[in-house]
Amino acid sequence: MYVAGGAALAAVTAAALCLGTPYVPLARLLPALGGDDLAGIVVTELRLPRLLLALVAGACLGAAGLVLQEALRNPLAVPEMLGVSGGAALGVAAPLVLALSVPLAAQPFLALGGAALGGLLTLVAAGFGRSPSAVLLTGAAVAAALQAALLVLMVLADQLDLQLVYRYLLGSLSARTWDDLAGLWPWLAAAVPALVLCAPVLSVLRLGDDDARALGVRVRRARIAALAIAVVLIAPVVAVCGPVAWVGFLAPHLARRLRPDLDAVGWLPWAAVWGALVVAAADQPARLALAPTETPVGAWTALLGVPAGVALLRRRAVRR
Amino acid sequence: MSTALLKRVPSVRRVRWVLPALLLTGVACAAVAGMVAGRAVGAGQVAEVLAGGGDATARHVVLNLRMPRTLVALVAGACLGVAGTVLQSALRNPLAGPEVTGVTPGAVLGAVAATGLGFAGWRSPGAVVAAACAGGFAGAGLLWLLAGRDRGDPERTAVHGVLVSAVLSGLTAMVLLVAPGELGSVVQWLVGSTEGRVWTHWNLLWPWALAWGAAAWLLAAPLTLLRCGDEQAAAAGLRTGRARLAALACAVALTAGAVSVVGALGFVGLLVPHLAFALCGADLRYALPGAALTGAVVVGGADAGAQWLSRLLGPALGSDRLSIPAGALTTCVGAALLLIVARRRKEPT
Numbered sequence: 001m002y003v004a005g006g007a008a009l010a011a012v013t014a015a016a017l018c019l020g021t022p023y024v025p026l027a028r029l030l031p032a033l034g035g036d037d038l039a040g041i042v043v044t045e046l047r048l049p050r051l052l053l054a055l056v057a058g059a060c061l062g063a064a065g066l067v068l069q070e071a072l073r074n075p076l077a078v079p080e081m082l083g084v085s086g087g088a089a090l091g092v093a094a095p096l097v098l099a100l101s102v103p104l105a106a107q108p109f110l111a112l113g114g115a116a117l118g119g120l121l122t123l124v125a126a127g128f129g130r131s132p133s134a135v136l137l138t139g140a141a142v143a144a145a146l147q148a149a150l151l152v153l154m155v156l157a158d159q160l161d162l163q164l165v166y167r168y169l170l171g172s173l174s175a176r177t178w179d180d181l182a183g184l185w186p187w188l189a190a191a192v193p194a195l196v197l198c199a200p201v202l203s204v205l206r207l208g209d210d211d212a213r214a215l216g217v218r219v220r221r222a223r224i225a226a227l228a229i230a231v232v233l234i235a236p237v238v239a240v241c242g243p244v245a246w247v248g249f250l251a252p253h254l255a256r257r258l259r260p261d262l263d264a265v266g267w268l269p270w271a272a273v274w275g276a277l278v279v280a281a282a283d284q285p286a287r288l289a290l291a292p293t294e295t296p297v298g299a300w301t302a303l304l305g306v307p308a309g310v311a312l313l314r315r316r317a318v319r320r
Numbered sequence: 321m322s323t324a325l326l327k328r329v330p331s332v333r334r335v336r337w338v339l340p341a342l343l344l345t346g347v348a349c350a351a352v353a354g355m356v357a358g359r360a361v362g363a364g365q366v367a368e369v370l371a372g373g374g375d376a377t378a379r380h381v382v383l384n385l386r387m388p389r390t391l392v393a394l395v396a397g398a399c400l401g402v403a404g405t406v407l408q409s410a411l412r413n414p415l416a417g418p419e420v421t422g423v424t425p426g427a428v429l430g431a432v433a434a435t436g437l438g439f440a441g442w443r444s445p446g447a448v449v450a451a452a453c454a455g456g457f458a459g460a461g462l463l464w465l466l467a468g469r470d471r472g473d474p475e476r477t478a479v480h481g482v483l484v485s486a487v488l489s490g491l492t493a494m495v496l497l498v499a500p501g502e503l504g505s506v507v508q509w510l511v512g513s514t515e516g517r518v519w520t521h522w523n524l525l526w527p528w529a530l531a532w533g534a535a536a537w538l539l540a541a542p543l544t545l546l547r548c549g550d551e552q553a554a555a556a557g558l559r560t561g562r563a564r565l566a567a568l569a570c571a572v573a574l575t576a577g578a579v580s581v582v583g584a585l586g587f588v589g590l591l592v593p594h595l596a597f598a599l600c601g602a603d604l605r606y607a608l609p610g611a612a613l614t615g616a617v618v619v620g621g622a623d624a625g626a627q628w629l630s631r632l633l634g635p636a637l638g639s640d641r642l643s644i645p646a647g648a649l650t651t652c653v654g655a656a657l658l659l660i661v662a663r664r665r666k667e668p669t
Contacts, residue, residue: 076479080486125659137415138659140482144419145655147489148586151511152648170493245490295497302490310466310483 001258005273012280016051017043019288049178054283054297055276056184057173057237058247062275063195063268064233065248066255070202070264071226072135078249079234082139084227085243086146087118088235090153093165097153108187111239115231118146123227128220171244171298173283180240187236194229195268202226202264244279245298246305251275253308278304339599343613347394350620354390355382357627384518392517392525392581393623393646394616397588399529399578401615402536403571404589405596405608409543410567411477414661417590418575421481422459424589425488427579429495430455432506436495449524452580453573459488460572512585512647514623521581528577533612536570540604543567547602585619585647587654592618594661622649 018024024032024039032039033048061079068077068084079085091114092107126138154165167174201222204212209219237244255270262270282300289295356363361381368374369382400418407416407423418424434451463484467477496506508515542563545553550560575589595618596611623646630644 076483081482121659136479136482137420140420140485141415141655141658144586145651145658148511148648148651148655151507152645152651154507155511155645155648166493166496170497299490299494299497302487306483306487306490 005277008277008281012277012284013051015284016054016280017047019284020047045177049181050173050176050283051280053176053181053184053241054173054280056181056188057241057244058251058276058279059272060184060188060191060233060237060275061244061247061279062251062255062271062273064230065250065275066252066264066268066271067195067198067202067226067230067233068248069252071205071223073206073208074136075253076136076249077139078246079230080243080245080248081136081143083118083122083142083146084115084231084234085118085238085245086143086150087114087116088112088231088238089169089243090114090118090146090150091235092239093150093153093168097156097165107239108183108236112231112235115235115238116228118142119227119231120224123223128223167296168242170296171242171301172294172296173241173286174294176241184236184240187232191229191232194232198222198225198229199265199268206264242296242298245302247275247278247301250278250301250305250308254278339610340613343599343610343617346617347613347620350617350624351390351394353624354393354620354627355386357624357631358386361386385516388519388522389514389517390620390623392522393514394620395522395525395529396514396578396582396585397592397615397617397619398533398612399525399574399615400585400589400619401592401596401611401613402533402608403574403578404591404615405593405604405611406536406539406543406567406571406574407589408593409547409604410564410571412547412549413477414594415590416477416481417587417593418571418579419584419586419590420485421477422463422484422488423456423572423575424459424579424584425485425492426459426462427452427456427576428510428584429488429492430458430576431509431580432492433495435506446524449528449577449580453576456572456576456579459484460568462487464568508645509583511645512583512650513643513645514582515643515645517581525577525581529574532570532573532577536567536574537605537608539563539567539570540608544602544604547604582619583645583647585622586651587658588615588618588650591654591657591661594657618650619646622646622653625649 014026014029017029018026020042022039022042024043028039029043032043034040034044065078068079068082069075071077072082088111091110091112095101095110122135122139122142125142126135150169201217204215204217205219205222205226207215212219212222234248251274252267252271254274255267259266259270278301279297282304283297285300286295286297356366358381361369361378365374365378366382366386369379374382403423404417407418407421408414411421431448431452433455434448463477463481466480466484492510542553542558545556545558546560546563546567553560553563578585592611592615593607596607596614599614600606600610626644626646626649629649633644
């Protein structure tokens, strides 16, 4: 397990730093770091921040996905399906299209507002998650409404913005630099302690509302807290690289499948690790498949995630 | 709406004449609003043209642009309303609608793919309709395959439908990235819009709508049984599997026809049935035509409203060519209504 994870991480790192134009062989990689020739600048200023951003973004999305799934007791409760991602994207895209100038630092706050709005709307409309499937259906409605709002914005946008907005909406890591990465740290610093504090409650929420109440958990508050943490994890990522699809679904499931012996607390770090790996791995074909044009990384994660989701549903159906 | 007053009238008599009159009045109002809501020609001129006068420009605008647009909006709305009612009855799921059963996203994908890959252009609406139908059936088929042995379970079918819709939307996005040249024209259509619909579209739409609408109405009796539950329906001698399949085929065909002409109007197929059932009761022999009329009122009204809004907001935003798509209105209003419906829904047992 650890060996496999480590090997995958090493392979992804090597691919992310070496492949592309110009190709930097492994042997020359270390000398090139920090160098001021072409290879050095490409590696340190472009490829390294992009790789790190992919890892961080993936870890955030994976952990947030696990929190949501555990809190709502639904293996399909992913940020995309609850209106969280859509809300965050709307918060970022709206000023962009309406040509309001927003400082870069304020973007995560806009995303945060949008995500909180979308998630809360879903949660309140579904009666705070009493029934797992009602949450999903309501979430689908909210997500669809937000999607439509985004499309309306795109209609209002002119042709030039359209391409940009569309690529962003699918999730893309192209042309991200150290500045974008630097903006993420404060959010992480806020989210990680909260995550650690909240994790034990997740295991209790799994038992169902009545049992959790009997154990003294305030179910409604716990769910809102879980949603808040997920929002804090997702919003800054969305602000920087768009709502990368299905990572919040894939990573927790990988974590559960590979270590079925753990509980929610134990899965949390693994979900983050797998999320990081998934995004970093998906970013490689996104960079290289149709070079010189880049494809959005979200398209590749969706390609991976959707069959996985379908297979999972089938298997659960058989087991019932 | 004087529903409180209506509630006091016995339901059969209410359905017999008050409601049809009301709904038809609504349709007429929506049609008139749609006819006079444009920018170039005022209400007076429209009346003049319809009386046989008017100058050449006004005649062209009214007869070749506005009339087909209004008619298409009304009929597309009727299609979506009926399709949604049939789906909700067949799947016994008040949250089923063409949007969340893979039908609408499938149709969108078909049309976008055909356009983007150059099989069909906006010049050849016929090919687009064919592609949208194929896509709609493919989306529904995908759901059918996926739902597998859970078909009888409305909850799980709905969950699968949400997944399928997500997949198809993702594929549409991929197609649009491969063929970015079409992006501008397609986006209008992803929201649902009645911009620039002409007689060609109308000629494609109305026979299709009429045929499948009639088929749906003939299915009213088995559908009413299906709404009562599978065991009851089977006990009454209905072959539930077959009846459901026929109903689904109807719903898909109606949706695909509407979507290929006006695009993916959000939430019409999902919410009109709720309105129709509230107005006409649960007997589908009345509720289906009721849903058709309600859908026509909703989409026609949304089209007119979107045009008014565009005229109001255009100067404010400093663009004289702003046109808000009708789908934007239906979606915004629909989402709010949907949350109310979802709240009111009893917890599944």
